[in-house]
Amino acid sequence: MTTIELRGVSRWYGNVVAVNGVTLTIGPGVTGLLGPNGAGKTTLMHMIAGFLVPSRGEITVAGRSTWRNPDMFRQLGVVPERDSVYSFLTGAEFVTASAKLHGLPAPDAAAGRAISMLEMTEAQHRKISTYSKGMRQRIKVAAALVHDPEVVLLDEPFNGMDPRQRLHMMDLLHVQGEQGRVIVFSSHILEEVERLSGIIQVIVGGRLAASGDFRAIRRLMTNRPHVFLVRSSDDRALGAALIGRPAVSAVELTAHGLQVRTSDYGTFTREIARISREAGLRLTQVQPSDESLESVFAYLLAS
Amino acid sequence: MRGLLNGVVLRVTLRAAMSRKRAVLFALPAILLIGVAAVLKATAKGTAWPPDVLSILGYLLLALTALIVGGSVLGAEIDDGSILHLLATPVSRRTIVLSKYLAAVALTVAFVGIPLYVASAIAAGAASKLTIGLLVGALAGAVIYNAIFLMLTAVVSPGPALAIGLLYILLWEGLLASLVPGVGLLSADHYSLAIANSIAHSSALQPNLTVGTAVGLGIVVTAVCLALATICLSGFNVKGGEVA
Numbered sequence: 001m002t003t004i005e006l007r008g009v010s011r012w013y014g015n016v017v018a019v020n021g022v023t024l025t026i027g028p029g030v031t032g033l034l035g036p037n038g039a040g041k042t043t044l045m046h047m048i049a050g051f052l053v054p055s056r057g058e059i060t061v062a063g064r065s066t067w068r069n070p071d072m073f074r075q076l077g078v079v080p081e082r083d084s085v086y087s088f089l090t091g092a093e094f095v096t097a098s099a100k101l102h103g104l105p106a107p108d109a110a111a112g113r114a115i116s117m118l119e120m121t122e123a124q125h126r127k128i129s130t131y132s133k134g135m136r137q138r139i140k141v142a143a144a145l146v147h148d149p150e151v152v153l154l155d156e157p158f159n160g161m162d163p164r165q166r167l168h169m170m171d172l173l174h175v176q177g178e179q180g181r182v183i184v185f186s187s188h189i190l191e192e193v194e195r196l197s198g199i200i201q202v203i204v205g206g207r208l209a210a211s212g213d214f215r216a217i218r219r220l221m222t223n224r225p226h227v228f229l230v231r232s233s234d235d236r237a238l239g240a241a242l243i244g245r246p247a248v249s250a251v252e253l254t255a256h257g258l259q260v261r262t263s264d265y266g267t268f269t270r271e272i273a274r275i276s277r278e279a280g281l282r283l284t285q286v287q288p289s290d291e292s293l294e295s296v297f298a299y300l301l302a303s
Numbered sequence: 304m305r306g307l308l309n310g311v312v313l314r315v316t317l318r319a320a321m322s323r324k325r326a327v328l329f330a331l332p333a334i335l336l337i338g339v340a341a342v343l344k345a346t347a348k349g350t351a352w353p354p355d356v357l358s359i360l361g362y363l364l365l366a367l368t369a370l371i372v373g374g375s376v377l378g379a380e381i382d383d384g385s386i387l388h389l390l391a392t393p394v395s396r397r398t399i400v401l402s403k404y405l406a407a408v409a410l411t412v413a414f415v416g417i418p419l420y421v422a423s424a425i426a427a428g429a430a431s432k433l434t435i436g437l438l439v440g441a442l443a444g445a446v447i448y449n450a451i452f453l454m455l456t457a458v459v460s461p462g463p464a465l466a467i468g469l470l471y472i473l474l475w476e477g478l479l480a481s482l483v484p485g486v487g488l489l490s491a492d493h494y495s496l497a498i499a500n501s502i503a504h505s506s507a508l509q510p511n512l513t514v515g516t517a518v519g520l521g522i523v524v525t526a527v528c529l530a531l532a533t534i535c536l537s538g539f540n541v542k543g544g545e546v547a
Binding site for chain 2: 071086088089098100
């Protein structure tokens, strides 16, 4: 079974730590690398691909180091995040060049298959400079899959794709994973990872904050303390009514309304309307105030 | 050469060089050299000017073109990140360096070596010793300069490499090498002049070293530079990764 192994991997630039002591094993199937921008996902991807040497630790793919080992790319396909391709080539030329560079015996046929798989047949003879961002992403994926690699690394592959292209790419990666390939993709968008991946690795501040089955991590995310901004016809009276409820852990009266901290997201959102009605108050606003992905990650890291 | 060169890398590099905006600059040496030769041929009174004018102007343009070409065949792809598409293949790093290097030499010869030959042919005749000497010196210069500038982009990042290359051409070769004889031992310009002079036998071509030394040092410098470029590309660390 092909796996990617990271053991105590760190990478720093001077005094700045980009990746800090990451140890994990990634097996066949689709694995999502989730984290906010600047979390260290791209640095980690670059190290796995052998484009960056770890400052400390060891990385192997199928038991072999990827650093200074170009032969590894016979088994490995890489889709870099940067939107830089040979824009003077046509899509077909780009993918065929990739097939030839991988030493495939029938490069044109392999390129044709990969282009068709990415639904780029119609646009394949246009120069890449005329492509939309989503099309450039797809032609990069076609070039990375042309040699049918066992391991595929995709850094933010859904950037610039419209919803239909995104769904198609998700289906494609899902099928690749089901066929036993190791598919690793990075994203800062929770929904992308949720739709595609059963297993996620959450990276925050260069550290592995959570790892494992998506549903378990999602549950952890849902059960974390939530903060809501609530406004009503009488915020002080509503605050008094709320503080006695078990689902509410703190209430603060601010100039913008009530800041309510709850440890039970589901119960609070179900009860808030009833509580205000019973108190004879009119609710005007119930807004989650810490729903940013960063706050979710911060909680995961703390827990 | 199978295994040392890769046709796909070579072709993609040539097309990349010709597709950049700065490719219009490649026409300048031909316009300048052939224009100057034609004008001087029509207006100059004596016949002593061709070795002086063509060796100084021709070899300066050769060095500057090699700086742009040799510095961009690898440097431009490192700059914009497209090098990753090449590095994500099993092609050996030595093959990538040699293929890109060959593309750079071919472009430099096409855009400066051939125009210099045409300019000298206008000035002194197509089969004259000066014309043949300048062409062979230019071929040697293209081989050595491109190895130096390709190595620079691999060792330091492309921006500083361009600045260092320009200082090397203008300060080291343009000023110091003509004032301090020993400096010519580390000057691609003087290697080219020595090789050209071994055929042209012109007093205007004044190298500070013998042709044997020039050929020997030229081979050593070229080999060392290409080996260094290969080592650096093998241990290439991508820049631009996000930092927490």
